[in-house]
Amino acid sequence: MKGSHLGEFQELVLLTIMVLKENAYGVSIKREIKERADRSISRGALHTALSRLEEKGLIESWQGEANKERGGMRKRYYKVTDTGAAALRTTKQLRDSLWNEIPDLSLQPQHNYA
Amino acid sequence: MKEKTHTPPLFYTRLFRWFCKEDIYDELQGDLDEEFVLNIQEFGIHKARRLYKKEVIKMVRPSIIKSINAQYTSNNHTAMFKNYSIVALRNLGRNKLFSSINIIGLAISMVVGLIAIAFVTEMYSYDDFHEKGDRIYRVVNTRTPLNQTPSEYATTSVLTGRRLASDFGGFEAIAPIYRGFSGNMTYGDVTIIQGGIYTNNDFFKMFSFPLVAGNPETALSEPYSVVLTEATAKKLFNRTDVVGEVIEYSNGDQLKVTGVARDAPFHSHIRFDAIGSLETLITKNSSVVTSWGSMWSSYVYVLLPEGAKPENYQTSLDQLAKEENEKVKRYQIAMGLEPMNSIVPGDGKYNQMYTIMPKENLKSITILALIVIISACFNYTNLSIARSVKRGKEVGVRKVVGARKTHLFAQFVIEAIFVAILALGIALLLFQVVRPGFLTLNFYMDRTTRLELTPIMYLYFFGFSLSIGFLAGFVPALLMSKLKPVSILKGISTIKSSRRVDLRKILIGLQFTLSMGFAVLVSLASKQYKFALNYDLGFNTENVLNVDVQGNDLELLKAAFRKVPEVKGVSTSSMVPSTGSSNSDYARYKDPTDSAIAYTVDVTPEYLDNMGHELIAGSNFREGETQDKIIINELMAKRLKIGTPAEALGQSLHFYDKNWTIIGVVKDFHHGTVNDKVEPFGFTSGRSNHYNLNLKLMSADITSTMSKLEDAWSEVDQLHDFSAIFYEDQIERTYSEISASIKTFGLLAGVAICISILGLLGMAVYTTESRVKELTIRKVLGASVSNLVLLLSKGFMPLFIISAAIAIPAAYLMFERTIVQYAVYKINVGIWELSGGALLVIGIAFLTIGSQAAKAAKMNPAQNLRDQ
16 A cells, blocks of 8 residues: 555654654754754755655644744754654564564675785 | 764755755765765765765666656646736736836837747748748859959859750759830820849749739740739720730830739738740840849749759859859859758848848847847846845745645746736737838838737747746746745845845846946937038038939920929039939049049039038039039048149049040039048039939929929929939938837837836835835934935946946947948047946936925824824
8 A cells, every 4th residue: 555655764754753752853954964864955855755754644744933044944843643653663564574584784895805 | 073064965966956855865874974974084085076976876766756747747747827816916907016017127128029920930941931931042242353253143144044955964954134124105095114033934833923914934935025013004095804915115116915923922022023034035145144243133043853962063063163264364253052041031142133132130039029028027136136025924824724836936936927928918009109210211121021910920029028027027936935934934135135135136237237338329320310411511502402304305304393482592413412322433644553432423514503612712513614624522532632722723644545634623522421521522514314313403392392392393304203402301311221220229228217217116116115214214303305315326326337337438439330430520439428428327327216205204203103
């Protein structure tokens, strides 16, 4: 089913929102991802992801306060819904079970240059 | 505080505002701004701006940009359009004065635009009727005489056409055309004069000149065959089924009619009354068809096969030119192909087949029309902006109720388009009034233009008025739709930003610059025209009638005219001096190295008396002893260092390969136009090629004298009409170009002044209306009417002074560059010539303002205050 499938970027956004807790809005999400994953994402791309997630019911949003830096424009805060949290958990379980199948993973060089 | 001065790139902010969906705009714009501030702190302003731009660009994605359709789906187009129309009409009705100023102003300028459109369309419609027109090309020549600059000719030798057909391949049809088939044709006792061409059968294959009788494939195969047009056949036979008849041509040839062609349309650059077969000339072995150098009155048209490129034929033409040029020394001829569609309007080639409107005329009329139209659009813009204060409330209410910028913009533009369409109606009527005047403007117009309106032109006119409406309504609509409801409802005073007043002033200033410029130009041109007509030629042209001899026997004509009692003197001459034609050669006296260009006119002995030339020394020609005698002017004696007039008598001059004995010296006179200096000049006598007959008349009743002269003419020549013109009229005709410029610029000056005065009237009405309260209070406090008028007019003065300062030098420059570009003798341009036109315009302007101000000032103060 398409609705329950989480893309890699969507998963990243969901997790970031959860990490940020009460302070998850456009700029903070963007900066958090930049800091943790060293990924520069455009605000436009982020908007697309957020609106998809909201459509699927994985997150919800509400208008917040405005301030001077924002030229008087209000923020929009995002929060992961229960469905969202469940979806994250499902994804994690799937990964975990896969990881469990792989015994002693160790990184080995593929080639030796003698 | 520092970061407050750093704002994001304005353009990108606006761009984003424009494309972003309404409901998510606040969130995204806020995020952009916040991030921008953070970025400034981290990376500095430059990088922050760069990142901002990048972010905005990346916002362009379906989830963010407005959907194009969503914007309007909630509106009912037709209903809104209807509403706009009703509001527009109501507004027009409510402000009758402003509406009529707008409509009349636009209508006047539109006439000029309509003429330009009709004229340009007509010129480009030339030769459109040929079915194979896009494949027809004309061979054109560039002739370079030895050691001289090349000239371009529309003509080509007939030989070129014949050789292309015989020695080079690849053409579908080749039609050489020789222009010289003109003369009289006689059938029974009817003789007509006609102007025709010689060509071959390919002519009918190539061009769409259909035959109503005869076979186009063979009509011109035989020598001495002729195809007549229907009109010519009717004139000659009074019927058109004339194939097989034989007519006599003026050179004695018996020509057999082998076909009847439909008359050539007016908009054809090829026109003819009859078509003779080129075979006739080939049979006679005329040099016209065999000589490479005889390229002056023949043309070669070629029809290329479908899909052929004209460039591919250049090598054939070059090869042919090379072969033929080797046989001659004095000149070289290069050839090229010119598409038939680009023959009209003409690009200045010499020897066109028929009068062809030069491209420059099209260009200048288009530019002038644009100037006038833009000026009229300024009026609309100006008045609309001035009234925006009153319309502001309407805009405010509409906005509050939910109208968007685009809706308001549409409404105001529709209003302007309404005005433009109403103006078009009036302009169409005016067009019919102006049309005859325009057609007789000059020689070119008369012969090439009809200005008949075709359906396609009406379509152009309609499109034109729509665009005028849009152009005029654009700025006011933009300004009005930008108004913010809050500021409108707060009070109208806030709308009056100083910037907009400046825009209005600039527009009015431009209009007045144009008006003054045209007015000054007209006054300068008409001064020069009067000067050219009236300046003292040094001989007497009064009551001299010049008769076109038209090939008749001079002695018979002279005898006939002498019988008319009012004729006091009869003479003949080879040409008419002072009207632009001349004949000249280098003349030498004793010193073989010193030569001077000298002009001559051949006359009969009576000529000098007829024209009142003053002999300073020597005597007139004596009848019978005229050979090799010359009467020179003073300058010739001086220039060739012959000595005093008395010393010059009996001396011998060498020119025209002959020796001439000086028998008299006349006072210097102007033998050329104002564009020529007085040069050495000589009268000769005794040659027979005289084309003009000069009659000195003494008559109280010119009309009856003219009819007597006509009778005398028809005793000698029944075939041609009597064609005569008074010397003074002939001189006037010489300067017809100046008079055409005066007419054109006069019309434009009139239009420009009308428009600017209308605009000014509107502005004056508006200014006084909006200041009625102030004026009334001033009056109550004791200001006189003249004080008030001065108060209101004062503001316009600097505007007029600046306009005049730009207009006068510009007009003077234009006068120098165009009208008197070649004139040797011209008027002295003084302060009055320059400022007269400008002062007139300023005068009218102040009358306009003053009348309005006086009206307001004279009103009863009590009345005004009560109204307010």
